[in-house]
Amino acid sequence: MSAEKMAEAVNAYIDRLSNGTAEEIVDLYADGATVEDPIGAPIRNSREELIEFYSIITGLDSRKADLKWVKIAGDTAVFEFTLVTGTADMSFEITPIDIMIFDENGKVVSMRAVWEQSDLKQL
């Protein structure tokens, strides 16, 4: 798994957070991948749970993710991004750092998101 391919996958993730369906986001994950978002929350590890999780985002009135930086070594990418989401009444911005581990096919096998309540701001 090359650093270039991992960077492409991270960019696809950010793009799909803005424009994709929950299924398209989850297609970036390997079967049996685990998602812990934020770290400390219950771990999601079935395709159904992942789709349910990302449907929360894709079901909002508006959403826009922007990659701030990505750093890659071996099988792991660490990246920071902002996600601005909106409903009819309110907008929120969150700035997580995600840790993604990839398999040899370029699929994500583990994602752990580092953020706390103070990273979530009402705009």
Added chain:
Amino acid sequence: MSAEKMAEAVNAYIDRLSNGTAEEIVDLYADGATVEDPIGAPIRNSREELIEFYSIITGLDSRKADLKWVKIAGDTAVFEFTLVTGTADMSFEITPIDIMIFDENGKVVSMRAVWEQSDLKQL
């Protein structure tokens, strides 16, 4: 394990990289902790291997670590720092992002360092 305690441990790690012995650095780790630095390198997991690893840094003529930022969630701290090291002839600066996972006693059970050759600069 509170976020405050983890932040203290990260600060102690940075301080000991500048001023501590290899043993003092390794005292921040739990028994059986794993160190993968950089990610992709062989995993070190005995106290002897960890001391050998950190002795490379503590044996240099000069060393100075500075924390750039730290972000914490659940049992995990992610932080970026610069480490400037010097020998008689040369100085190097490296800027890793480390991912540390803690146990309930505040000891590090896993450290994975994200950096590549391009993060290592001769000054």
